[in-house]
Amino acid sequence: MMTVAPGGCPDEANVPTGAPGAISDSETVVRGVVLSAHLLDQNGTLILTPAAIREDDLAARKGRSVSVLREPHTSPQETTRRALALNQQQEWQGDPVVARARVAELRKLLDNTNSWRLVCVNADPTTAALDSLGACPTHGSIVRSDPKPNVKDRLSWFAARIAVATAFNLVSHASGGPVTPIP
Amino acid sequence: MRSIDLHAEQDTLCRRIHEFAKLEAGWNGDDSVAPNEAVIAEACKIVRELPNNAQLPHVSPSADGEIGLSWLSGNKRLEALIQPEGYLVLVRALDHQLTPVAEINLRERSSSPLLEEVAALYR
Numbered sequence: 547m548m549t550v551a552p553g554g555c556p557d558e559a560n561v562p563t564g565a566p567g568a569i570s571d572s573e574t575v576v577r578g579v580v581l582s583a584h585l586l587d588q589n590g591t592l593i594l595t596p597a598a599i600r601e602d603d604l605a606a607r608k609g610r611s612v613s614v615l616r617e618p619h620t621s622p623q624e625t626t627r628r629a630l631a632l633n634q635q636q637e638w639q640g641d642p643v644v645a646r647a648r649v650a651e652l653r654k655l656l657d658n659t660n661s662w663r664l665v666c667v668n669a670d671p672t673t674a675a676l677d678s679l680g681a682c683p684t685h686g687s688i689v690r691s692d693p694k695p696n697v698k699d700r701l702s703w704f705a706a707r708i709a710v711a712t713a714f715n716l717v718s719h720a721s722g723g724p725v726t727p728i729p
Numbered sequence: 730m731r732s733i734d735l736h737a738e739q740d741t742l743c744r745r746i747h748e749f750a751k752l753e754a755g756w757n758g759d760d761s762v763a764p765n766e767a768v769i770a771e772a773c774k775i776v777r778e779l780p781n782n783a784q785l786p787h788v789s790p791s792a793d794g795e796i797g798l799s800w801l802s803g804n805k806r807l808e809a810l811i812q813p814e815g816y817l818v819l820v821r822a823l824d825h826q827l828t829p830v831a832e833i834n835l836r837e838r839s840s841s842p843l844l845e846e847v848a849a850l851y852r
Contacts, residue, residue, distance in 0.1 A: 596797055700818045
């Protein structure tokens with residue numbers, strides 16, 4: 547486990563029941579892209595827009611988190627099935643779009659003090675009781691590290707959403723094909 | 730010609746922003762909602778008031794009824810977020826370094842700081 551700065555991420559080393567292990571820096575995590583509008587072309591590289599990352603999820607409010615699948619442990623079929631369930635873009639019905647981030651890159655993100663980790667990346671298997679798509683042992687969660695900013699600190703939360711969204715800079719169709727954003 | 734083209738592009742973008750209102754409840758997870766009329770109106774107002782030298786933004790709806798607006802110019806980037814609670818939040822980026830700029834209560838102030846930031850981005 548590589549940590550470039552201290553951060554309040556006490557759960558990163560935990561291995562919850564059913565998980566294949568703690569999430570290592572060498573893994574990539576993947577999430578389905580809901581709309582083409584959630585993709586931004588940054589000088590030729592597609593990234594997620596901050597609107598694709600929900601503040602409540604990043605803040606871990608109401609038991610939520612920014613949901614990801616651990617790519618080395620998740621079958622391509624399962625990734626595609628879950629991405630299809632989220633997809634709202636009609637043109638992608640046959641082949642949904644996914645965005646990947648390197649865990650090491652997410653763990654290198656720093657908060658506005660430049661000395662404290664911005665987010666934690668935790669193994670977080672889901673159960674059939676709580677996951678409408680069925681139990682997922684390879685589910686992971688990205689959440690803001692502790693201490694979290696005050697809920698009214700809109701600037702800090704928005705900056706965190708931008709940083710996390712920008713780290714999802716490997717975008718493709720689930721089949722592996724390149725994506726052309728839809729105007 | 731530029732102003733005629735610009736007005737046509739603004740109209741097209743505003744139509745796209747209005748399409749966000751059609752997103753169904755639950756479109757992006759539990760209790761997700763579409764942007765409301767006030768958020769959509771504010772986004773269109775910003776688009777129509779942009780300085781002539783500016784590119785139109787990339788627009789993006791969030792699950793919480795927000796609309797994000799993104800401008801890119803070389804290694805510079807400006808991100809704005811219109812929230813249903815009536816706030817406009819601005820963050821600037823140079824390469825990967827983020828700088829919080831302003832949080833504006835739109836019930837008390839106009840969005841002019843955003844327009845100034847956009848103008849500066851293309852200067």
